[in-house]
Amino acid sequence: MEKALLVSIQIKTDKHHWRIEDISSELEELAVSAGVEVADNIICICEKATANYLIGKGKVEEIGLIAAEENIDTIIFSHDLSGTQQRNLEDTLGRKTIDRTQLILDIFSRRAKSPEGKMQVELALLEYLLPRLTGKGVMLSRLGGGIGTRGPGETKLEVDRRQIRRRIDKLKTDIEAFRLHRLTTHKKRRGNNLPLVALVGYTSAGKSTLLNRLTDAGQTTSEKLFTTLDPLSKNLKLPNGQDIIISDTVGFLHELPHHLIEAFKATLEEVSDADLLIHVLDVSDQRIHQHNQAVQSVLDELGLKDKPILAALNKMDLIADRSWLEVYKNEFKDSVILSAKSGENVDALIESIQRYFSGLMLNLKIIIPHSRMELVDFFYRQAKVDKIDYLQEGIRISLRISRELFSKISKDRDIKVIC
Numbered sequence: 001m002e003k004a005l006l007v008s009i010q011i012k013t014d015k016h017h018w019r020i021e022d023i024s025s026e027l028e029e030l031a032v033s034a035g036v037e038v039a040d041n042i043i044c045i046c047e048k049a050t051a052n053y054l055i056g057k058g059k060v061e062e063i064g065l066i067a068a069e070e071n072i073d074t075i076i077f078s079h080d081l082s083g084t085q086q087r088n089l090e091d092t093l094g095r096k097t098i099d100r101t102q103l104i105l106d107i108f109s110r111r112a113k114s115p116e117g118k119m120q121v122e123l124a125l126l127e128y129l130l131p132r133l134t135g136k137g138v139m140l141s142r143l144g145g146g147i148g149t150r151g152p153g154e155t156k157l158e159v160d161r162r163q164i165r166r167r168i169d170k171l172k173t174d175i176e177a178f179r180l181h182r183l184t185t186h187k188k189r190r191g192n193n194l195p196l197v198a199l200v201g202y203t204s205a206g207k208s209t210l211l212n213r214l215t216d217a218g219q220t221t222s223e224k225l226f227t228t229l230d231p232l233s234k235n236l237k238l239p240n241g242q243d244i245i246i247s248d249t250v251g252f253l254h255e256l257p258h259h260l261i262e263a264f265k266a267t268l269e270e271v272s273d274a275d276l277l278i279h280v281l282d283v284s285d286q287r288i289h290q291h292n293q294a295v296q297s298v299l300d301e302l303g304l305k306d307k308p309i310l311a312a313l314n315k316m317d318l319i320a321d322r323s324w325l326e327v328y329k330n331e332f333k334d335s336v337i338l339s340a341k342s343g344e345n346v347d348a349l350i351e352s353i354q355r356y357f358s359g360l361m362l363n364l365k366i367i368i369p370h371s372r373m374e375l376v377d378f379f380y381r382q383a384k385v386d387k388i389d390y391l392q393e394g395i396r397i398s399l400r401i402s403r404e405l406f407s408k409i410s411k412d413r414d415i416k417v418i419c
C-alpha cells in the first residue's frame, strides 16, 4: 500500500472558514478513501504563502526529514498548489507531491464506473492540469500523477497542449450527447408528470443508505467518501398512493474543486430538475455546521438555493444524549430526525414528503363531454384518477391533480369543474 504523509496547512493571510483540526481530519478521510496508508498527519501553520513552495523553505526541509524517516511514497498537501510550487516541492522532497484537489480527482477516477462518469472525471482532471502546464508540453506522468503512479522518476513523455485542448473539446461534446440522451429517457420516465425528489448532502451523510431504506435501490454504501458518483432514480409510492421519483446523486464537499462541479453539472441535473430536495445531514459528525454551509454553497453555485428543501437529520442512532436531537431539530427548519440505517423515524420523513406534495395537489370533480374521451386517458397519465362515472350529460371524473396542471387545463372550455 502506498504510504502517505499528510500536510494540513493553514495560511494566516487566507480567509478561513474551517478550523485546522477539521481540515486535517477531512484530509485524512480523503486519503483513506483514495486507498493510501496514512503514516503521519502534520499541521503546518504559516504566516503567508510563498510563490516557490507555498510554505517556508525551513518547513519544506522539516517535511523532507519526516518523509525520509518514515519512508514516505507520497506527500499530500491540504492546500492547492500551483504548478511551480508542486514541481519545486517534488524536486526538493524527491517524492511525489500532490494537493487536495488532485487527491479528490483521484478518488473520483477510482470510483467512476459509467462511461459518462469516467468522461466527466477525465474532463475535470484535464481542466485542472491545463493551466498548470508550463512551456509547450506536459509530462504525461502528470496526467496520471495521483495515487498509485510512480512519481518524479517516471518516464516523461511530452504531450502537446493542443492535444489536451482537443481532448477537452471532444469530452465536452460526448458528455453533452450523454446528457441529451439522458434527458430523453428521463422525459419518458417523467412523462406521467411524477414529482421528483432529489437527495443531496455532504459525502457520506447517508444519502444512498436512505434511498435503500425507502426503495429497493440496492445502492452501494460505504464509510469511504464519494461512494456514489452516478445518479440513480427510483419510484416510491407514498402512503396516500401517490407515486414519486426519488434520486440519489454525487455527494458534496467543502471547497469541492470547481472543475468537478462544472464537469458534473450534467449529472447534477437530477438535482436541478427536482421539485423537492432532501438535504441529508449526519448529526453524529461534529462538523455538521460546516457541512451544512458547504452544501448550501454548492447549491448556490448550481443556482438551486431557492428550491424547496427538507432536512433529514440522519444517524440519530449514533447520538447517545438524545437532548441534542431537539437542539438540532430546532436549529434546522423543516427537519426530521431519523436513522436511515435502523429505519427509526423514516416514516416521519415519508409523511413530510407526502404533506409537502399534498399541499400542492387539488382534489377536484370535473365533467367532460363524451366527445373528449382522450382526456380520460390524459388524466390517467397526468393525474391520479379516483373515480369515473359515465353520465348522460358527460363523463364525471374525481381526481387529484397538481396545481400546475390544473392551471393548464382550466383553459380548456370543455372541462367543467363541479367542485
Ligand SMILES: Nc1nc2c(ncn2[C@@H]2O[C@H](COP(=O)(O)OP(=O)(O)OP(=O)(O)O)[C@@H](O)[C@H]2O)c(=O)[nH]1
Pocket (backbone or CB within 6 Å): 201, 202, 203, 204, 205, 206, 207, 208, 209, 210, 220, 221, 222, 223, 224, 225, 226, 227, 228, 229, 250, 251, 252, 314, 315, 316, 317, 318, 338, 339, 340, 341, 342
Ligand atoms: N450509524 C449509522 N450509520 C449510517 C446511517 N446512515 C448511513 N450510515 C453509514 O454512513 C456511511 C455512509 O453512508 P452512504 O449511504 O454511503 O452515504 P452517502 O451520503 O451516499 O455518501 P456518498 O455516496 O459517498 O456521497 C455508511 O457506512 C453507512 O452505513 C445511520 O442512520 N446510522
Ligand SMILES: [Mg+2]
Pocket (backbone or CB within 6 Å): 207, 208, 209, 220, 221, 227, 228, 248
Ligand atoms: Mg452514496
